[in-house]
Amino acid sequence: MSELKIHHYKQPAGGWGALRASMQSLQHQGILAEGTTLLLKSNQAEGFDCPGCAWPDPDAHSTFEFCENGVKAVAAEATSKRVTTDFFAQHTVSWLAEHDDYYLEELGRLTEPMFYDAATDHYVPISWEAAFQRVAQHLQALKSPHEAIFYTSGRTSNEAAFLYQLFAREFGTNNMPDCSNMCHEPTSLGMPESIGIGKGTVTLEDFDHADTLLLFGHNPGTNHPRMLGTLRDAAKRGCRILVFNPLRERGLQRFVNPQDAREMLINHGTEIATHYYQPRIGGDYAIALGIARYVLEQGTLDQDFIDTHTQGFESLKEIAINTPWADIEVESGLTHAEFMEIGKIYDEGKAGIITWGMGITQHKHAVATIQMLVNVLLLKGNIGKEGAGACPIRGHSNVQGDRTMGIWERPAPDFLDRLAKEFDFEPPREHGYDVIRSITALEEGCAKVFFGMGGNFANATPDTARVHKALRGCALTVHVTTKLNRSHIVHGKEAIILPCLGRTEIDIQNGQPQGVTVEDSMSMVHISQGMRAPASPHLKSESAIIAELAEATLPQSKMPWREMGADYDRIRDRISRVVPGFEDFNDRVHKPRGFHLDLPPRSRRWTTASGKANFIAQALKAITEDRFQPQTAARIFNLMTIRSHDQYNTTIYGLEDRYRGVSGARNVCFMHAADMAELGFQPDRPVDITSHWRDGERVARNFVLVPYDIPRGCVAGYYPELNVLVPLSSHADRANTPTSKSIQVTFAAAGQCD
Ligand SMILES: Nc1nc2c(c(=O)[nH]1)N[C@H]1C(S)=C(S)[C@@H](COP(=O)(O)OP(=O)(O)OC[C@H]3O[C@@H](n4cnc5c(=O)[nH]c(N)nc54)[C@H](O)[C@@H]3O)O[C@H]1N2
Ligand SMILES: Nc1nc2c(c(=O)[nH]1)N[C@H]1C(S)=C(S)[C@@H](COP(=O)(O)OP(=O)(O)OC[C@H]3O[C@@H](n4cnc5c(=O)[nH]c(N)nc54)[C@H](O)[C@@H]3O)O[C@H]1N2
Numbered sequence: 001m002s003e004l005k006i007h008h009y010k011q012p013a014g015g016w017g018a019l020r021a022s023m024q025s026l027q028h029q030g031i032l033a034e035g036t037t038l039l040l041k042s043n044q045a046e047g048f049d050c051p052g053c054a055w056p057d058p059d060a061h062s063t064f065e066f067c068e069n070g071v072k073a074v075a076a077e078a079t080s081k082r083v084t085t086d087f088f089a090q091h092t093v094s095w096l097a098e099h100d101d102y103y104l105e106e107l108g109r110l111t112e113p114m115f116y117d118a119a120t121d122h123y124v125p126i127s128w129e130a131a132f133q134r135v136a137q138h139l140q141a142l143k144s145p146h147e148a149i150f151y152t153s154g155r156t157s158n159e160a161a162f163l164y165q166l167f168a169r170e171f172g173t174n175n176m177p178d179c180s181n182m183c184h185e186p187t188s189l190g191m192p193e194s195i196g197i198g199k200g201t202v203t204l205e206d207f208d209h210a211d212t213l214l215l216f217g218h219n220p221g222t223n224h225p226r227m228l229g230t231l232r233d234a235a236k237r238g239c240r241i242l243v244f245n246p247l248r249e250r251g252l253q254r255f256v257n258p259q260d261a262r263e264m265l266i267n268h269g270t271e272i273a274t275h276y277y278q279p280r281i282g283g284d285y286a287i288a289l290g291i292a293r294y295v296l297e298q299g300t301l302d303q304d305f306i307d308t309h310t311q312g313f314e315s316l317k318e319i320a321i322n323t324p325w326a327d328i329e330v331e332s333g334l335t336h337a338e339f340m341e342i343g344k345i346y347d348e349g350k351a352g353i354i355t356w357g358m359g360i361t362q363h364k365h366a367v368a369t370i371q372m373l374v375n376v377l378l379l380k381g382n383i384g385k386e387g388a389g390a391c392p393i394r395g396h397s398n399v400q401g402d403r404t405m406g407i408w409e410r411p412a413p414d415f416l417d418r419l420a421k422e423f424d425f426e427p428p429r430e431h432g433y434d435v436i437r438s439i440t441a442l443e444e445g446c447a448k449v450f451f452g453m454g455g456n457f458a459n460a461t462p463d464t465a466r467v468h469k470a471l472r473g474c475a476l477t478v479h480v481t482t483k484l485n486r487s488h489i490v491h492g493k494e495a496i497i498l499p500c501l502g503r504t505e506i507d508i509q510n511g512q513p514q515g516v517t518v519e520d521s522m523s524m525v526h527i528s529q530g531m532r533a534p535a536s537p538h539l540k541s542e543s544a545i546i547a548e549l550a551e552a553t554l555p556q557s558k559m560p561w562r563e564m565g566a567d568y569d570r571i572r573d574r575i576s577r578v579v580p581g582f583e584d585f586n587d588r589v590h591k592p593r594g595f596h597l598d599l600p601p602r603s604r605r606w607t608t609a610s611g612k613a614n615f616i617a618q619a620l621k622a623i624t625e626d627r628f629q630p631q632t633a634a635r636i637f638n639l640m641t642i643r644s645h646d647q648y649n650t651t652i653y654g655l656e657d658r659y660r661g662v663s664g665a666r667n668v669c670f671m672h673a674a675d676m677a678e679l680g681f682q683p684d685r686p687v688d689i690t691s692h693w694r695d696g697e698r699v700a701r702n703f704v705l706v707p708y709d710i711p712r713g714c715v716a717g718y719y720p721e722l723n724v725l726v727p728l729s730s731h732a733d734r735a736n737t738p739t740s741k742s743i744q745v746t747f748a749a750a751g752q753c754d
């Protein structure tokens with residue numbers, strides 16, 4: 001690893017820095033000339049959907065929509081680098097295991113199916129047919145279909161996701177954990193109880209009409225940079241933008257649009273946040289409760305809306321009014337004056353949107369917090385009106401679509417009924433394993449085959465050491481993937497890598513180019529058409545892989561696997577009959593820009609059990625009381641694990657976290673300077689970080705403390721390096737999302753905590 005450098009970043013987000021980094025990334029991947037042309041096709045009506053994030057595309061744009069991190073995602077896929085079979089012949093898997101994730105990513109695209117040969121410790125080429133036969137044999141040999149786990153990451157298209165869940169269910173299990181379990185599961189669980197659906201209620205146009213935006217716990221400058229354009233336009237209109245984030249994130253402060261020549265020349269940029277609040281990590285339930293209390297006591301309610309559309313108002317009122325301000329302030333880390341300011345701004349607004357990301361979902365009380373945020377919206381009738389609503393910011397580009405297509409370990413009974421009717425079979429009804437339960441099932445030996453449709457289960461999950469051990473115990477691990485990652489190196493007794501086409505690549509089936517569809521964070525469904533030649537002639541599409549694997553595994557199946565794999569219109573025809581909202585799918589999706597799913601709350605229809613929107617509230621005490629208090633003499637900090645500017649989840653693109661002023665290394669931990677002084681730590685002396693949990697301690701060694709603008713008692717470091725500290729059994733209530741943003745840790749000089 002190169003040397004760690006810390007500097008103070010004073011520039012706005014975006015601007016020349018973003019342009020320079022974009023060009024460098026194309027050059028680094030050896031595709032400078034081709035890459036520029038390719039990007040012109042990204043997020044266009046007739047191009048491919050950017051594999052970067054799930055932020056929607058504006059309807060009217062002059063040239064093209066791209067962002068620095070979108071460029072990195074596209075460049076990483078379109079790279080000219082290849083991992084050839086020669087490379088695997090030269091290096092053992094044990095040798096590969098000694099190298100870090102950055103190294104694995106840098107090797108480039110996989111080109112052929114590979115099989116792990118235990119005798120030589122090498123991956124060796126295998127034909128597609130033999131690979132499918134091998135997987136089929138393993139699956140058929142299981143005592144029960146529930147011994148198999150079918151994981152999905154969120155880049156998988158709607159078509160592939162639909163086939164994949166159909167295959168798993170015909171095989172006989174709902175063991176379909178996905179990256180959502182670690183991401184927006186609390187949103188998907190909490191929102192339906194409140195308003196009937198687990199998706200955002202706004203469209204991009206609503207941002208043009210909002211006068212107040214409340215942004216909770218996400219970092220657009222890095223993780224959904226195209227949102228900065230939306231925020232900039234809102235800021236320029238005079239919209240009030242309130243940010244709640246323990247860290248001062250550059251992208252939430254000032255932004256220069258790299259596609260705007262005038263802004264680039266002046267380079268001062270637009271101020272994004274009109275108000276920036278730095279709460280304690282995990283203080284958001286108290287913040288939302290505080291806003292509710294302000295509106296109830298001193299503000300104006302939308303009484304008509306509350307009377308006509310909601311239930312549970314009195315219980316929220318009682319809880320909010322009876323929670324002392326002092327408790328709300330201590331718990332949130334914000335002052336009384338700040339609450340008066342926030343409350344007044346929110347109350348005065350005519351149309352408000354609340355957005356949230358991983359800073360809200362990866363906590364023990366994530367579901368309750370999301371429901372309290374929805375309460376705040378309901379008090380002012382801020383759902384089902386122009387410029388207002390709830391806006392969870394999804395992560396992977398099709399993570400929302402995958403869930404819509406049935407990738408879920410707890411499928412709704414009516415979804416299964418429709419699937420059963422369409423395909424004339426009886427899908428399993430019992431719930432399957434989510435991510436956490438999959439890991440314990442592997443540990444217990446109840447699951448033996450792990451199949452990953454994309455993603456990097458070995459490193460994205462908590463408690464790395466346990467997960468690696470569990471994966472090593474599998475009889476077979478299989479990964480459909482574009483690039484090499486840790487999950488292929490930490491493998492089962494047998495292991496197979498199935499290399500697939502990426503979204504930027506032309507997908508020909510039966511002589512015809514195929515398009516796939518995705519659903520963005522705001523429920524727009526549109527087609528994505530690959531533009532470039534595949535990285536290798538041996539690659540198959542995800543849909544083709546599933547169709548052929550299904551044929552090999554389920555010889556008695558009456559489903560038209562081959563026909564569906566050969567023409568995705570046929571998959572879409574099936575989807576249109578199974579998934580509500582997708583009627584006439586093929587006609588509607590072939591229109592430029594696709595279509596928007598009809599979301600009942602937008603027209604104030606509530607598909608909840610009560611038929612109303614529900615205020616759901618818990619006393620603040622219930623949230624704070626069951627907090628784990630480690631018994632240790634050392635000072636305890638609350639650690640959040642976050643993304644740097646140069647990574648896509650577990651994929652490390654580089655070692656530059658530009659906006660936070662860190663480069664050259666990733667073993668850093670951000671801490672308030674006064675806390676560092678109090679502990680007597682110097683920035684140049686490495687530390688070990690120990691996490692404390694009911695089941696014991698976990699240690700991450702040799703980290704460097706970086707003084708940072710973060711509340712005292714709170715610290716931050718990078719995912720996935722710090723996943724070793726996240727205990728498997730520490731997760732969001734009911735949603736089971738690992739508490740990656742709230743880990744109790746202590747510090748000691750490196751080498752002293754054994
Ligand atoms: N370039 C790039 N784009 C990505 C990704 C990527 O890794 N790289 N990942 C994709 C995925 S899967 C996802 S889910 C999204 C993730 O996008 P984000 O939700 O932005 O994810 P994180 O980097 O984890 O950042 C969480 C933010 O929440 C703040 N935060 C942490 N804890 C708290 C808290 O308790 N309260 C509050 N109010 N704030 C808190 C952190 O300071 C940080 O700014 O991005 C997607 N897009
Ligand atoms: N500590 C901590 N842990 C976290 C988080 C956190 O904030 N903190 N965030 C969580 C979140 S929000 C998420 S979503 C998960 C992410 O978990 P995953 O989705 O499992 O992980 P990724 O790193 O996104 O997966 C990247 C891999 O996907 C493969 N890939 C890329 N493109 C394609 C494609 O087109 N097709 C196929 N088949 N494969 C492809 C490549 O092999 C690449 O290495 O991690 C979670 N884990």
Ligand SMILES: [Mo]
Nearest residue numbers: 179183395396
């Ligand atoms: Mo995510």
